[in-house]
Amino acid sequence: MHRDHDPEFVEWVAAEMAQFREHVTEAANASGDQRLAVLLTHLYTEHLLERYLKAKLPKGERLLKDEFLMYQKKLDFAAALGELDNQLIDGLGKLNKLRNNCAHKFKYSMDSEELEKLGKTLGKEYSEFKEKYPNDEHGWLGATLPKIAERLATVVASAEIGKPV
Structure with missing residues (x-):
């Protein structure tokens, strides 16, 4: 059965994305500062990377005990x-580079x-976002961040419930 038709898989990804929207999208929209959306998406995807590594590596938690293991290294391992x-x-x-700019440069402003x-990096889907939100960078970013998180959540779901991607 293709994973998109597997009810368990679809339910898992839907639950993950509901969690993402609740904790990230709403907070960013409430603040009006898209840097917050970047920071929270980064935090959420880091959480997903850690779950992926734990699911795929027999002793993945040992790797993640290192508090100095940065996002980029987790991404490299994954x-x-x-x-x-x-x-x-x-x-x-x-996303990691954008997050670092938002977090470490005072009054940082994201540019086009x-x-x-x-x-x-989303390919055709990004073109669709640009058509849906013409000349609206807030809209593009608001659509792009959840899509990147969803793609990672899909891989994590496959790893955690044991179904191939």
Whole structure:
């Protein structure tokens, strides 16, 4: 059975994305500051990367005990397992860079070029977001961040419930 038709799989991903929307999208919309959406999406995807590593590695929790294991290294370990597609790896890497800018540069303002690079990692879906939200960077980002998280949640779901991606 294809994973998109497996009720358990579909339910798992839907629950994950509901959690994401509740904790990330609503907070960012309430504050009006898209940097918050970037920071919270980064935090959530880091949580998903950790769950993925625990599910895929027999003693993954040992790797994650290191409090100095940064997001990029977690992404590198996850990518090395060979199940994350290159677009997702690229998108998460760009999200990490954008998060670092938002977190470490006072009064940082995201520019169109950065958002464009992040969005393009989604391919055709990003083009659809741009059509849906013409000249609306807030809308593009608001659609792009959950889609990147959803793609990672799909891989995590496969790992945790033991179904192939």
